[in-house]
Amino acid sequence: MASKVSLTQYLVEKQREKGLIPAELRLLLEVVARACKRIGIAVSKGALGGVLGDAGTDNVQGESQKKLDVIANETLLEANEWGGNLAAMASEEMDHSYTIPHRYPKGEFLLLFDPLDGSSNIDVNVSIGTIFSVLRLPEGVLAPTDDHFLQPGTKQVAAGYAIYGPCTMLVLTVGDGVAAFTLDRETGSWTLTEDQIRIPGQTKEFAINASNQRHWYPPVKRYVDELLAGRDGPRGKDFNMRWVASMVADVHRILTRGGIFMYPRDRREPDKPGKLRLMYEANPMSFLVEQAGGAATNGLQRIMEIRPSKLHERVAVFLGSREEVERVTSYHQDGD
């Protein structure tokens, strides 16, 4: 391989030499990457592009949408609907799945995305991103509906995210490890900058929104209290805390240098299983983290084995360095 490997070369190798992915999936991922490039350009224009601020609408979960939430959603839909490799798409920003219109050829894959993750950071110029996941349309299905998306994360054939930070990066798995590509803004191409990313098993860094502390259930409180006790506590070492409030940025840091990310369910809404969305956030991030040697649970079970019951299902999330995720999960054994 040439010294600089492009996204296309990387995917062609997975397709041709390793026989890991069909050509249709490669083409689909290239279109997703192209859409992310476009979203990244819109993000980087900021106030000059008129993309900041509220859109004046609410999404299906009653959250107010930012202009960029809407722009990113439309960019992904438009880029992907005519490619011929998809049967339908589902988005955090849409009530129901979007079936590929009849005027375009239909493929065998389903694409899910959180078009703009970290919306609260858009207007303050802090890293945000796009998260995506690819499933197969179940065999024999001619007209896909929301129900056909309700597959456990173990069925994902690809997942990844684009992060719009100081540089724009694409982090991807097709089930053969995790690779990171950096966008060369001058040539417009994605260049492989890290392959086979590994998350260290141990860490000294954790990420949680500590302002919710008073609402936490005992297992999470116990785990974080032990971290905060530092070298004099049961863990015998000092821990550092980081919370960007963009899952993409927090997970990117963990893939880069280790750590644990937590968004637990809490007492504010005892009937809700958490804040983050299983299909658009937790499953794709869990696939990446597991492929990098880490772990991801909801405190009770492996996230990727959860059988979703609805498209916009929420879930508690503990992911990152394996030993830490196993520890906090073990604290949940007697329930919370």
Ligand code: AHM
């Ligand atoms: P979003 O998809 O609407 O942006 O919400 C998800 C985000 C995550 O990126 C992040 O981890 C979390 O919400 C932050 O939540 P909080 O503001 O409660 O700290």
Ligand code: MG
């Ligand atoms: Mg999100």
